[in-house]
Amino acid sequence: xxxxxxxxxxxxxxxxxxxxxxxxxxxxxxxxxxxxxxxxxxxxxxxxxxxxxxxxxxxxxxxxxxxxxxxxxxxxxxxxxxxxxxxxxxxxxxxxxxxxxxxxxxxxxxxxxxxxxxxxxxxxxxxxxxxxxxxxxxxxxxxxxxxxxxxxx
Numbered sequence: 840x841x842x843x844x845x846x847x848x849x850x851x852x853x854x855x856x857x858x859x860x861x862x863x864x865x866x867x868x869x870x871x872x873x874x875x876x877x878x879x880x881x882x883x884x885x886x887x888x889x890x891x892x893x894x895x896x897x898x899x900x901x902x903x904x905x906x907x908x909x910x911x912x913x914x915x916x917x918x919x920x921x922x923x924x925x926x927x928x929x930x931x932x933x934x935x936x937x938x939x940x941x942x943x944x945x946x947x948x949x950x951x952x953x954x955x956x957x958x959x960x961x962x963x964x965x966x967x968x969x970x971x972x973x974x975x976x977x978x979x980x981x982x983x984x985x986x987x988x989x990x991x992x
Contacts, residue, residue, distance in 0.1 A: 872904045872912045880919050892927040893938050899923050900939075900946045905990045913992055918960075920950040925965050936972045944977045948985045949992045 867875070879898060886895035899920045904912040927935055936944065951970050954961035974981060 869909060869912070872906075872909055873915070875902070876904060876912045876915045876919070880915070883919055883923060887923060887926045892923065892931055892935050895923045895926070896920070896935060896947070897939070897943065900943045900950075903946055903949075903992055905992070917950055917953050917992065920947070921954055921961050921966075924969055925962060929968065932969060932972045933976075936969075936976045939976075941977065941981075944973050945981055945984050945988070946992075948973050948977070948981050949988075952985065953992050 879901070883895045883899045886892075886898060899916070899922075904916055936947075939947065948970070951966050951973065954966045955963060955970075
C-alpha cells in the first residue's frame with residue numbers, strides 16, 4: 840500500500856530527535872516491557888472469558904508501551920486491545936466507552952488509529968464503529984489530543 844518509493848520520514852530531523860527522546864521515556868528494557876504485555880494479556884483474556892469487557896479494556900489500555908524500539912510489545916498490545924474490541928458486543932460499546940476515563944478514551948483512539956493504518960491485521964469495520972462511539976463520548980477534542988500527542992503507539 841506504500842505509494843512512496845523513498846521513505847521521506849527518515850529525512851525529518853524533528854522526527855529523529857523525537858524518536859531519540861521517546862527512547863528514554865521508558866526506563867524498562869525491551870524484554871521487561873514484552874514480559875509486562877504478556878502478563879497483561881493473560882489477565883485481559885481472563886476478563887474477556889468472564890464477559891467483563893470494561894475490565895478487559897481498562898487493563899489492556901493501562902500503561903501502553905511508549906518509546907522507540909518497542910515495536911514487538913506495541914504490536915502485541917495493539918492486538919490485545921483489538922481482541923477486546925472484537926469480543927465486545929455491539930450493543931455494549933456505548934456503556935463500555937462511557938465507563939472509560941478521558942485519558943483511557945484517548946489511548947483507545949490511538950489504538951483505533953493504529954489499527955486503521957494497518958487494515959490487513961485488524962477488522963476495520965469494528966474499529967470504525969468503536970471510533971464513532973469514542974468520538975461521540977469524547978467529542979472532537981479527543982481526535983485533536985490524539986493527533987497532537989507525540990507519544991505514539
